[in-house]
Amino acid sequence: MPVSWIGILLVAGLASIGSCSAAAVEYDANAVIINGQRKIILSGSIHYPRSTVEMWSDLIQKAKAGGIDAIETYIFWNAHEPRRREYNFAGNLDFVQFFQKVQEAGLYGILRIGPYACAEWNYGGFPVWLHNIPGIKFRTDNEIFKNEMQTFTTKIVNMAKEAKLFASQGGPVILAQIENEYGNVMGSYGEAGKSYVKWCAQMAVAQNIGVPWIMCQQSDAPSPVINTCNGFYCDTFTPNNPTSPKMWTENWTGWFKKWGQKDPHRTAEDLAFAVARFFQYGGVLQNYYMYHGGTNFGRTSGGPFITTSYDYDAPLDEYGNLNQPKWGHLKNLHAALKLGENVLTNSTVKSTKYSDGWAELTTYTSNINGERFCFLSNTKMDDLDVDLQQDGKYFVPAWSVSILQGCNKEIHSTAKVNVQTSLIVKKLHENDKPQKLSWVWAAEPIKTPLHGRGRFKASQLIEQKAATNDETDYLWYMTRDDSKKIFHPHCHSMQYRVDNNKTASQNMTLRVKYSGQFLHAFVNGKEIGSQHDYGFTFEKPVLLKPGTNVISLLSVTVGLQNYGEFFDEGPEGIAGGPVELVDSSNTTTNLSTNEWSYKVGLIGEGRGRRFYDPTSGRAKWISGKLRVGRAMTWYKTTFQAPSGTEPVVVDLQGMGKGHAWVNGNSLGRFWPTETADPNGCDGKCDYRGKYKDSKCLSNCGNPTQRWYHVPRSFLNNGSNTLILFDEIGGNPSDVSFQITATETICGNAYEGSTLELSCNSEQRIISGIQYASFGDPQGSCGSFQKGSIEASSSLSAVEKACIGKDSCSINVSKTTFGVKDSFGVDNNRLAVQAVCTGYNENDEENHTQKKEN
């Protein structure tokens, strides 16, 4: 008997008001049951604020084309409630519209309300005002927190109900999540943590949404809430209730990136292996985290130090391009799994081991008609041959799962990639000439802070979030030694002036205990140094002059912590310090309770910290000689949008660290000078063996992030404005706008199959075949070589089929290549390497004709 969801009784009532018919979402251990239909669900995460409204449909369609059934997203509390009870659901925060598009595409939705998200999102999704409420304790049995969490959860649920988003109302949402991976940190919260989990479940269930609630990584999830698994592999996971389906809410398709780190890569083979293993071991629902990672626009990246790109090496890249072969290989896997859906969701299971236990055959036999469906896995690092007697002999590559329809026909091998590999490049559009950008600049007015004058004062070093409400990355802490309040520890409470009686300058050390990410220190108007890390002690020699000395410290956040027990309580900024002056005899003067003056944000950030108008203060744009390599500088230019419709990026090579805006839209933080470690990219990437985020790295020694996404919807046809703020000094002379395009594509296919090649854009065509060989070609994409035999018409046949088209398919057969039956080897194969080029719009007719032929 399937488990009926608690709110299912509501279904009939809610259905009568819905435009689409209500669906009952039920489940048992072997299936999610939607309107009586037993299903396995393949889902993918796309976070709505990490792209633009204009991108949503395309992303969702590409997910659908990739064989995805459901789209999953968190809800991001701090984006929706930036100030207490002031809500924002506009633009790409319109989660209702996002789910409506999911439904229009015929897909299901999974709503992870949290409202704690983690997600490499600033402060894990918590608003900073929440932290600033006196007496609050996050994620535990604290009335103030629970009230706020309930208020927000109810707000989201009510909005979803009003828009009839739940399946029980005819909408797409089949599951909702409360909290997020609390089980990972719960131990640190003691008994209060346990009662908090119970409260979360009760509070969620009482929302009566008519579809099941889930909690991830929560082995004590109170029934009826279903606990689910997150990780690179979840095959061995079992839910805490025998009637719950085995669900995997986060299958990490790659990994996120921090400033200074290399590019992560999880191979298509290993990802497919993990998915197939999960279904081999009774999985019911699997979600890719991320299916499209996207971009951390504005100041939404968490961390600290998470990059602006949240590409994640996901099946759809940051810009929405197909990440091939990952996207296509998973698509093939999904198609194979769906062929087994009826059997998998209602069957008896048996397992048999082969090859000393390294190979395992899992046989699902349908309880209805006896039909069989098998998974044959090999967890060894070596290939195996497995003899299934009357069901055939199988070559099972190392670290792979073969899916056998009817248990005797291989329909997929996770280690055999039969789809194209695409090399996506950033380049000037073929129709565009290089633009020589002309720049104006403005210096951020810092004289006032350098003179120690801020907006408010306190005799303590204030925690940064408390001072800024996190409305800006920037906080100035300033003090002057003529304040007469300098505290000297050796003289206990005696107060005295540091240097007033001195007649000569004195060498001292300025020491700052720092809990933020980036600190710039100035003494008497001169920068004495800057440093960045995960909290550190800053120490620099300073020459103090007789009389008044001014110390100005600019603390910069690079995303707030998003994960860990009590992560929300970690101090930011100089937060209590101490800030000290140490003289040559090691005598320390503690300045922490000195009178400190504060200034929140930059002048150029303007009102409401919208970050794009440096002239809102006293600064003026200057068009003379360009100021380069100087900290705290604003730059402005105008530019034409690149031709075509492909995704646009701005190359910020040459810039230091700061923030970028196009036509007032934030592109996020930039930091091209922060490079990845030069070592550790050996070019080798073995898909075999357990993936971890230190495997298969690339981009050593290069800027962690050089290109920044400029969504097409930020651009207009005429003139566009780019504003850059550089905090550490840079040179915009090499900044340029480019498109991202599939340039080189490679394919491989065996005789008897079809090779599909695509430039992944209607605006690009296959303009040349660099290599084509039917026979026994050797090597791989980028280094194919002729083998011992090759059909002489290889190149001409492929050219005929593909040149001038945006996609083509070739039957890999002897007939296609006009060779005799006796030609070649047993296993002839076609390897192709082709080039895609943007076609000139004048050639439109020509192109269309070729396509039609």
Ligand code: GAL
């Ligand atoms: C999980 C978390 C996600 C995300 C992921 C790493 O632990 O639930 O929100 O942070 O790790 O990308």
